[in-house]
Structures are given as C-alpha cells and as structure tokens.
Amino acid sequence: MNNDQQVSKTDAAHHSTDRLIRIFGRFVGTGYLIYLLLLIPNIARSSEVVPGWWTPVTVAVVFGSGFAFGAMTFHPSIAAIRIAGSIAASTFPIMAALWWVAWDGTTFDQAGTFLSVFPGLAALAAATVWHPVPAFVHMTVSVVLVQLTNHAVREPFPRSNIVAEIFFAMMFCTVFVAATLAAVRTGRILDATISTTHDDAARAAAATAREVERERFDALIHDEVMSSLLAVARHGRTPSLARQARSALTHLDELTTGTVSETFSADEALAQLRSAATTVDESIEFTVNEGAPELTEAYPADTVRAIAAALAEALRNSRIHARASHRSVVVELAPSSMHITVQDDGIGFDRRSVPPHRLGVAVSIEGRMRQLEGGSAEIESSAAGTIVRLGWKR
Template sequence: MTTAVAGHREATDRILRIFAVFTSAGYLFYLLLLAPSIVTQADHFDMWWTPTAVVAVFGSGLVLGVSSLLRDTRAVGIAGAAAAVAFLVAIPTGLLAWNGPPLTNGLGVWLSTFPGLASLAAVAAWRPILVFVHMVVACTGVQIFNHVVRDPDVTNPLVPDIAFSIMFCTLFVGAAVMALRTGRVLDSTLEATHSAAAAAAASHARNVEHARFDALIHDGVMSTLLAAARQGATPRLSAQASATLRQLDALRAGPGPNHRFEATEIVAHLRAAAGDIDDAVTLDVREASGADALTMPVDAVRAVGAALAESLRNSIQHAGPHATRAVTVRVAPKALVVEVADTGRGFDPRMVPTHRLGLTVSIVGRMNRLPGGSGRVDSAPGKGTHVNLTWAMP
C-alpha cells in the first residue's frame, strides 16, 4: 500500500461525502414514497412537466450520491448545486404547467413535501448565507404553489404554512452547515499544526547542521594551531589557515540562498543524519556515472536528511525489536534517491490517524513540498516498510 501527503481538506471531504450519500438517500426515499402521488397528480399538469420535473429533481439528487464516489469532491459541489437549482426551477414551471382542477387533499402538490432536502443539497455547493436564502425561497415557493393549486376548502393560511416550513427545514439545514464548518475548522487546525511541526523540524535540521559545522571547524582550528606549533610558518600552514578562516566566515554568515552542496558533502550530511538516529546503520552508496557533478541546494539536502532521520526514527519505534534496517543512497548527476527499508511488522498507511505527523509532515509532506522532491511510503501489515525519498534537479 502506498501513501502520499495528505491534503488539508481531509475532514471536510469526509463529511461532505457522507453528507452527499445521506442527502441522496433522502431523494431516493421520497421518490419511492411519493411515486403514487406523482402519478395521481400528473393529470393536473401539462404532459411534459411531471416527467421532466421528476428526472430533473430526483435525478440530480441521485447523481449527488454517485458523485461522492469520485476522487475529486468538486463533483459533489456541482451535483449539489444542480439539485438545488432544479428544485427552484420546478416551482415556477409547475405553476405555468398547472391545468387543474384544484387538489382536494390536504397535502398539496408532491413537490412541497421536501423543500429542505433541496437546501441540504445546496449545503454541498454554496456558502451558508446562500443556502439559507435558498431554503427560504424554496419553502416560500412551494407553499405558494400549494396555496394556488389546492381547493380553497382545504387550503391553510399561507403565512403560517410558510413559517412552519422554514422553521422545520432550518433544523436540518443548520445542522448540516455546522457539520461542514466543523470539518473546515478541523482541517484548518491540522494545517496549522502541520506547519508548526514542519517549522520545528526545519529548525532542528538547521541546528544539527550548525552543530556538524561547529565540529568540523573546531577540528580545523585545532589542526591549524597544532600545525603552527609543530611546523612553524610554511606555505601549507598558510593555505590551511586560510581555509579555516573561510570556514569561520561561512559559519558566521550562514549558507546563502544560492549555496549548494557537492556530492561528497551530500553523502556526508546523510550519513551524519542517519548516524544521529541509529549508529548501527550503514549507508549503501551507489554512484552512477558522473555522480560527482551532482550539486543540491542547502535546504534540499537538509530536507532529505531530516526525512531520512524521521524514517529511521519511525522504524526504530514501530518496526519491532527484531527488525533490520537498510539505507541505500543512489547518486546521479542530476538526482538523488534515498531508500530506507526495514523488515518490521509493517502497517496500513490508510489507517494512520491524521494527527500523527511523523509520516504526513516529517517524511512525505516535507519531500513533496520540496521543489524537485517527492516522497512515498510503501508498507503492508507483516511485510515491512519501504520509504523512497527522491530529489531531481527542477
């Protein structure tokens, strides 16, 4: 099983799909329930209106449920808007197609039975203010429709009917609006959490990098002083001192935005990042022809190193005590591939909770946000885990 970086609409999309299925089931229920009334009342309208209205109103509602199965949830919004508009259009066209005689039952025209359901469909497509406007218009419209087509002896006062219809539908439409709003708030909170975690991980990576440079420069300074004490002033000592001073200047200024690591520095950084987590792991470095020509931006090297470290950390924590780990680094002139594999217990990436940030943010998310980078995690229960981190020159 393969996983990629999770989007920040996961909670909203999940609620939206469930909501679309629920609303579509309501359309199917009302179609079956009202079928006798639809057939009975067909003689009161022009021949074209009843089949057209049934297909437009109920058909769009059923399509809403089908759209929830598609990968892109924008289809749910389109289907919801179509169902909402179809209901509104059916009201004035029904009045135009009305031929009489007046209805003598107390229920009125079949279309007036479910105005709130059409507004529920609108929740999937529109902002809350437009949804409530739709609900008021739909409830008012169908009650006026009823008032026109029913026999005066069975007609209720118009205003109370409109008020009751609006208040009744508000309960369900309001609940749907709040449910989607809750999903959006959750997604927003997760996005903020992911950003904070990514920033913390980047800060940690920079600290590790500075510590590594501190150690290298410390060695350079001590080596220069030792050479000066033993050899005195020589051309070789002068060159070594100049190199050490350049290192100190670079540390003070920090690597610039255009600074790039060469292939040997890249591998050294990855080896240090892996060693900080698991000193027993060794890197299997495989260089393609011309690999020495590879250079990478500092931030890209740090991102790959941090993702490698997090992959090893996850493996140590979750793979099991008997799992073995292997890290393969493939260096090409314009690309770098790091593979982390273990023989542990594995897992189903689809079952990882969204609040678990190691996989989503520190590994896959970090690589997928990197220009030229990509991350993938392949795993299955009982079959170990394989992490692929790739960077290619953009």
C-alpha cells in the same frame, strides 16, 4: 513548487471537508431514493391534474439530479461533486417555479404537490456544497414556492394559515440545514488548523534544520579545523595530523552536499576525541597509538560522540577536583574497537565519599558508556592519581 505538488498539498489541506461533503452527498442521494419510493402515489395523482410534461420532467430532473449527486460522491474529483450538488440543489426551486407555468388552475386534494414534502432535502444539498447565505436563500425560496403552490391547489378545500405553514416548514428545514452547515464549517476549520499546523511544523523544521546545519558547521570548524591547527602548533607535523587535516578538508567540501555521516573513519574518530580533550584542557598530552597500521575501519558516529563526551567529562572532573599537575590521554584504535585511557597525578578520590547528587562519574562517564552496546568504563583512583579507561568493541 510544481503544479503536482500544489495539487497534492491542496488535496491534503481539504481532506476533512471533502470527506464530509461525500458523506452528506450520499445521505442526500439516499434520501432522494427513499422519497421517490414513498411519493409514487402522490406523483401519480399530480400527473392527472397537471399538464403531462411537468410531472415526468420534474421527476426525472429533480430525483435524477439527487441520484447523480449521491453517485458522484464516489468520483475522485471534489470539484465534480460540488457541481453535482449545485445542480441537485438548483433543480428543485426551478421545477417548483415551473409548476406555476404548467398549472392550468385545476385544484385537487388537500395533500398538495409532491415537491412540498421534501424541500429540506434539496436544501441539504445546497448546504453541503454552498456557503451559508446562498444555502439559506435557497431553502427560503424553495419552502415559499412549494407552500404557495399547496395553498393554491387546495381551493375549495379548507386552508390553513399560509404564513404559519411557511414558518413551520422553515423552522423544520432550518434544523437540518444549520446542522449540515455547522458540520461542513467544522471540517473547514479542522482543515485550516491542520494546514496551519503543517505550515508551522514546516517552518519549525526548517529553523531546526538551519540550526542543526549551523551547529554542524561550528562543530566541524571546532572539532577538526581548530583542533588540527592547535595540534600542529604543539606537536608539529605527524602522520595522524596529516590524515586529520585531509579529513577536515573533505568534510568542508561535503558541507555543500548536505550529507551527514553516520560513521567516522579512524582519522575522523581521532579528530572527535582530540577535540573533546582539547576543549576541556588545551595543554592536554594527547597520544595516539601510532604503532598500529593505518586503519580503514568505520566507527559508528554516535558511539564516537558518546565516548568523546565521556572523555571530556573525565578530564573536566580531573581539572576541577584532582589538583593534578599533569594529565594525559592515550588513544588506541583497532579494527572494531577503541580504548582510551585518561590519567592524572592528582589526589584521587574515594567513590564511597562522592555525594549522591554528584552525577559526573556515575552518569556522564559510567552511565554513558554502559548505554553503548559493547561499551565499558573502569575507574581506578588512589592518592597517586586517577586512571579512567574507556573501551568499546563492536
């Protein structure tokens, strides 16, 4: 597998997780914009009591990184989105800690600092791109920092219980952080399940392909090689058998290419029919219309296989039920058509006396030929024997 294929497989394997990260990233970016608009009065108040550099730097860095996170969700690279999310998450506690460096001890109203309003939003950014433990650590540090800051700047105003404030803020933020982590984890599980399913399907497909190839090889050996050798032993060398042998050699060579023919030549069609007949009765009299000129016609492979199966069923019924001493198959091939006649000298049968559960004639012969476009089946039976005529026209 080359690098491009590996990248493509990786991208496909994390499709659900990537989509969730993009959705949450846009939600966080929108949240930063809304909070900025709502907190303009608080930001202005903070700028009056905190050294001049902290407020503009904090607004630019914290809100700017949040906007950048939302904007980066439209970037094709998920790695770039994760980096933007990590920056947005990290700037919040950093700037909250730097407040203590910039603060000169001045106290102001009970509203506190503007950062204390949205620590949970920064924690959502962390939960979107980080694993659970770092995300919860980030949330805890951010909440503690901003709540301690609020507690400090409210003096000499009445203060609430700092521990209660921290725990309340933690509980409020935890709901959203846990939901985000759960959603992203669900995406990862879904991706892992899809990846596992694809791997299992690939292994099953490979196993099926091997089985199909094995069956194809077995069918080729049986249908053409063994059938040709058997026919030579019984009938000697004939033009049709020579062509069939050449066809068998050609198909053996084609095994190395992995190709599967959708059509059969006249010789290949005869090989399929001869194989079907000799599989049921090795001593069958199999006659080919040699009077016709050599055909270059191609016959649909599925059609030939269906006719061969119907032929085999007709011979099988004859062997089991007819008590015949002689059976024969006559094949006539013509451009765009073929006709096969199966005949025996058995006791015959009455179609009306065949039990309903006996489906050999109705399904395996007549039904199979009826499903073929241009297919037909005729059965004549009497005390003198049975004749089954199978036909197909393109």
